[in-house]
Amino acid sequence: MRLGQAVEWMLHTCLNLSWVDEPVSTARLADIYRLPSAYLNKQLQALAREKILVSVPGARGGFRLARDPAEISLLDVVVAVEGKAEAFRCAQILRNGPGGDPDVDYSSYCVVSQSMRRAELAWRRELAGRTIADIAADVVRRNPDAPELVRDALTN
Amino acid sequence: MRLGQAVEWMLHTCLNLSWVDEPVSTARLADIYRLPSAYLNKQLQALAREKILVSVPGARGGFRLARDPAEISLLDVVVAVEGKAEAFRCAQILRNGPGGDPDVDYSSYCVVSQSMRRAELAWRRELAGRTIADIAADVVRRNPDAPELVRDALTN
DNA sequence: GGAGTAGTACTCGGATACATTGTGTCCGAGTTATCTAGG
DNA sequence: CCTAGATAACTCGGACACAATGTATCCGAGTACTACTCC
Numbered sequence: 001m002r003l004g005q006a007v008e009w010m011l012h013t014c015l016n017l018s019w020v021d022e023p024v025s026t027a028r029l030a031d032i033y034r035l036p037s038a039y040l041n042k043q044l045q046a047l048a049r050e051k052i053l054v055s056v057p058g059a060r061g062g063f064r065l066a067r068d069p070a071e072i073s074l075l076d077v078v079v080a081v082e083g084k085a086e087a088f089r090c091a092q093i094l095r096n097g098p099g100g101d102p103d104v105d106y107s108s109y110c111v112v113s114q115s116m117r118r119a120e121l122a123w124r125r126e127l128a129g130r131t132i133a134d135i136a137a138d139v140v141r142r143n144p145d146a147p148e149l150v151r152d153a154l155t156n
Numbered sequence: 157m158r159l160g161q162a163v164e165w166m167l168h169t170c171l172n173l174s175w176v177d178e179p180v181s182t183a184r185l186a187d188i189y190r191l192p193s194a195y196l197n198k199q200l201q202a203l204a205r206e207k208i209l210v211s212v213p214g215a216r217g218g219f220r221l222a223r224d225p226a227e228i229s230l231l232d233v234v235v236a237v238e239g240k241a242e243a244f245r246c247a248q249i250l251r252n253g254p255g256g257d258p259d260v261d262y263s264s265y266c267v268v269s270q271s272m273r274r275a276e277l278a279w280r281r282e283l284a285g286r287t288i289a290d291i292a293a294d295v296v297r298r299n300p301d302a303p304e305l306v307r308d309a310l311t312n
Numbered sequence: 313g314g315a316g317t318a319g320t321a322c323t324c325g326g327a328t329a330c331a332t333t334g335t336g337t338c339c340g341a342g343t344t345a346t347c348t349a350g351g
Numbered sequence: 352c353c354t355a356g357a358t359a360a361c362t363c364g365g366a367c368a369c370a371a372t373g374t375a376t377c378c379g380a381g382t383a384c385t386a387c388t389c390c
Contacts, residue, residue, distance in 0.1 A: 002245075005373090008246065008249060008268065034249075039374065042376095045324080045326085055323090056382095057324050057381060057383090059321065059383045060384080061383080074275070082157050087159045089158075091164060096188075097306075098308070098309045099302065111291050115286050119230070120279065122278040123278055123279035126274060126279075127275045145255075150254060153254045179362095182362080183361095183362090192337080198365090211364090212343095214342070215345055217344080217361080218363085219363090
C-alpha cells in the first residue's frame with residue numbers, strides 16, 4: 001500500500017493557508033518547501049474540485065481555503081488527492097470458486113472483504129476525526145511563531 | 157491509496173490452505189479461482205520468504221501453511237505482499253520550510269506525520285487482531301461444508 | 313484632474329511526456345516418483 | 352521377489368516483458384492591475 005507524496009504536500013499547504021486570508025499563488029506555495037510548482041498546481045486543482053480550496057484567477061490570484069479549518073478533516077484532503085475508491089478492491093473471486101454463485105454480491109458477503117473493509121474504516125475514522133484546525137493548534141502550541149513565519153513567507 | 161489484487165488472492169489462498177494438510181501446487185491453487193498461475197506463484201513465493209508458507213519442491217510438492225492459522229494475522233499477509241514500508245512516507249519537507257532545521261527528524265516530530273501514522277496504526281491494529289483462523293471460523297459458521305468443497309477441489 | 317481604454321503581467325487550467333510500480337509470462341534448476349533391469 | 356539405478360514428469364524459483372498509475376512539465380485562456388491618453 002502506498003500514498004502519493006502529494007498527500008503530504010497538500011496537508012502542509014492547507015495548514016499554511018489556514019494562517020493566511022488572502023489568496024496565495026501556486027508559486028509561493030511551492031517555493032516555501034522547494035516543490036515543483038506545476039505539479040503542485042495540479043494537486044491544488046484537485047482540492048479545488050472537491051471544494052476544499054477555492055481558486056482565484058487573474059493577477060494577485062491564487063488559492064485559499066474554501067471553509068473554516070475546523071471543517072476540513074484529514075480524510076477530506078486524502079480523498080481529494082487519492083480518490084474515493086477503497087484501498088482494498090474486492091474482485092469477487094469467490095464467484096469462480098467451488099460453490100460460487102454469480103448472483104451473490106461477495107464484496108459485502110465475503111468475510112475476507114468484510115475484514116479488510118473494517119480495517120480501512122478504522123483508518124478513515126481516525127483521519128476523519130482530525131482536522132486542519134487540530135493540527136494547527138498543536139503546531140502553535142509547540143512553535144508559537146510558526147504562523148508568523150509562514151505568513152511572512154507567503155505574503156510579501 | 158491502493159492495495160494490489162494479490163492481497164485478496166493470498167488471503168483466500170491462506171484460508172483454503174488452512175483446510176488442507178498436504179502441500180498444494182500453484183496450479184491447483186490458481187485453478188480454484190481461475191487465476192493466472194505464474195503470477196500467483198510469484199506471490200506465493202513472497203509469502204514463503206516471510207515464513208507464512210513453506211514451499212515443497214519436486215513432484216507432489218507445492219505450498220502449505222508454515223504455522224497454525226491462529227498464528228497468521230491478516231497484517232502478516234498484507235505486509236508480506238505489499239512490503240513493510242508505511243503507506244504515508246514523510247519526506248520531511250519541513251526541513252526546507254521557514255524555520256526548518258536540517259538536523260531535526262521531522263518524520264517523528266512533524267504533527268502531520270504523527271497524525272497520518274496514528275491512522276495507519278489503527279489500520280494495522282485492526283488487521284493484526286484478526287487471523288486466518290478467525291475468518292475460517294466465520295466461514296464455517298455460515299457455510300459448514302465449505303472446507304469439504306475446498307478440500308475436494310485442491311486434493312483429487 | 314479625472315475617466316476611459318489599451319496594454320501588460322500574472323494567475324489558473326488542462327493537455328502533454330517521463331518514471332516508477334503493479335501485473336503478467338516464460339523457461340531453467342532441482343526433487344520425487346516411477347519404471348526397469350539385475351541379483 | 353527385492354533392490355539399485357536411470358529416466359521422466361512435475362514442482363518451485365527467479366529472470367524477463369507489458370500495462371497502469373504516479374510524477375513532472377509546458378503552454379494557452381482569462382483576469383486584474385497599470386499606465387497612458389483624451390476630455
